[in-house]
Structures are given as structure tokens and as C-alpha cells.
Amino acid sequence: MSSHTFVDVQVRRDDLRTTRVVEGPVPGAAGLAAGRAVLRVERFALTANNVTYGACGAVPGLEYWRFFPAPEGWGRVPVWGFATVVASETPGLAVGDRFYGYLPMSSHLEVEPGPVGARGFADVAPHRAGLSPVYNTYLRVADRPGEDTAARAALEAEQMLLRPLFTTAYLIDDFLADEGFFGARRVVLGSASSKTAYATAWLLSQRRGGADAVEVVGLTSPGNVAFVEALGCYDRVLTYDAAATLDADVPTVYVDMSGDARVREAVHRRLGDALRHDCAVGLTHWEQGAQRRSDGAPPAPLPGPKPTMFFAPGRWRKRDADWGAAEVERRLAAARDGFSAKVRGAGGWMTVVEGRGPADTARVWCDLVDGRGRPDQGHVLAL
Secondary structure (H helix, E strand, O other): OOOOEEEEEEEEOOEEEEEEEEEEEOOOOOOOOOOOEEEEEEEEEEOHHHHHHHHOOOOOOOOHHHOOOOOOOEEOOEEEEEEEEEEEOOOOOOOOOEEEEEEEOEOEEEEOEOOOOOOEEEEOOHHHOOOOHHHHEEEEOOOOOOOOHHHHHHHHHHHHHHHHHHHHHHHHHHHHHHOHHHHOOEEEEOOOOOHHHHHHHHHHHOOOOOOOOOEEEEEEOHHHHHHHHHHOOOOEEEEHHHHHHOOOOOOEEEEEOOOOHHHHHHHHHHHHHHEEEEEEOOOOOHHHOOOOOOOOOOOOOOOOOOOEEOOHHHHHHHHHHHHOHHHHHHHHHHHHHHHHHHHOOOOOOOEEEEEEHHHHHHHHHHHHHOOOOOOOEEEEEEO
16 A cells, blocks of 8 residues: 555444545645644554543543544544654654654544644644643654664554553552542452453552552453453452352442443442442443343433543543652653563563554454454554
């Protein structure tokens, strides 16, 4: 496929498993306006987290569809990856500069950079106004002459796959600890095989033996039980249908990565007032997120606390104000290093699987949407 062709993988907003490939001229090919730049998307990661972006694309306060506008009825799912400047009419931004950040499943992206600094820039395009700075910021990738190309590619693959997910996990762990776990002695994580869930479980497991230790229980599908148990960061692993067997008198926090209404109902009805907080994070089971009764009526109110959406950028802003950006980054990096050591290498928790082209991208996306992704794999794609 020519590098002079723009390639875009789009999904139906009302049916995430329906995709199409749109081709056209590269943005800016007919002339680039002053203050604009074009990035060529090199590689990006696809995980269940991106399914959540699609499922929550129109949710007020999240609005993931706004980042990369698409024709009516279609959406461009945000992903995390690396890109190189191929055209620039922006001072301080040169052709060949590389950046890490929020990208579409596309070959190119036109941006409107704000002030460009040593760390990078923010896209200040009007359609991104009011959206989270965490998602609008593009971080500069330092040029390291002589660096081993294969080693760099492996490290960047890990960064694409794990940095966003681990950051969310770190902020969940920080939030729960800051709240004294709402008085709970147990944390139950739904979709326990997902990378965000087991990163959270790993962080929670680091508290074992301490004053703030909690029991960490994972809920997963029968086919993923062995994988989740082998991680060693969960104290117990249960299948989803066993959620109704949880000890009903143990104060509990539920961290929900799946968004499965049936599992949430089982947890709430089993625990009732013993459920101290319901932390809604993801929608890996997006089609089960809004189950209704067979007669079409809305589901009955659940006992226990109302589910509360966890928005990682909001927690980041709080810690940025509390500690300062440099300290947040330092603490996060220190925690991430320990987690990365468990994930990478022989015997690690994740194998990186590379794909190329729109067909591979659409296939991996649909596998994730339909819950067919393997928990021991991380997918990195290139268009």
C-alpha cells in the first residue's frame, strides 16, 4: 500500500464489530495550513481497553468519538502508539520528529499543535477543545543514535500495550488506598484476565503483609481461570457464575472491568450492604452493559452502592495537584518497572503479536470486541 495513500479503519458506533476501510489522499497532500502538521502512524496497540473507548464513545464526560471525527454513524477508535512527523507548518516541529500519544486506527493524522516544547505538544484543534489533556498530549521520543533497533521496537511495543493500562491500574490502586478501601477487606476484580485488571491485582498484591492488605479476588470466564491463577497476584479466582457464592459478610470493593450487568447484579445481590464501593472502569463485555428484563423494562435497582465511573485522567489531575507532575511520573515509573519485569521476557505474562495492514487490524479488533482475545497476548498493529 502506497505511503501516499491515507488508510483509515472505522467502526460502526451502533455495532462495534462492523468495520470498514476508507482510503484517500494523505492529509495535507494538497497543501498544509499554517500551524498544522501531519503525523504518520507507525504502530499502535489494540487491547480490550480500546473496546471500552468504543463502547463509551458517546458517554458525556468521556466522548471518545470526539477525538478523531468520522462520518455520521461511524467512529474512529482511539489507540495508543507512535508516530513520525511527515509534514509540518508548525514552528518547533520538524519532519522526522517522533511522538507517543493518542492516535486513530489510521495511517496518518493531521494535528494542530499548540506551543511545542522539549516534552512535546498538545493538539489544540477545535474539535478536541475541553477533552482531557492526558489524551490531547503528544510526548516527544528522544533520538538515541546507535540504539539497537530491535530492542527499541520491543520496548516501544511494551509501552504501547501497558503504559496506558498500567497508569489506569496505578490510579485505581492509589484511589482505593487513599479512601481506606472504603472500609473493605476484599477487592473483587471483574474481567480478571484483562491487562488493566491484573495490573491492578499486582499492585494490590504488593500490599500483602501490610496494614492495608486486602484479599484480591478475580472473576473470569472458565477458559481463563488457569491463566489468571498462574499470575499469582490474585488470592482467589472464581468463574463469573460463582460470583453468587462470595462470602456475603466480608466488606468488599468491586472493581468492574467488564461492564457485564449480569455479573454486577450477582455481586450486588449477594453482598448487599457488605459491598462498600462499586468502581466501574471498563466495558470489555460491552453488549452485556445494558441488559433489560425480558419484558423490556429497565432492571430493578440494585442493593448496595450505586456504581461510580472511575475516570483515570481525573485522578491524574488530583495527584498532579497534590504531588506535582514530576513526582507523579517518578512514582508511576517506579511501580511500572516492577510490573514490567513480570510481564516481559521468557516465562512472562504477555507475548507481543505483530500485525500489519487494515485486514489484520480489523480482525484483531473484532476478536477483542467478541471476547476472543487471548489474555497472554498483546497486539501491536501497523497500517
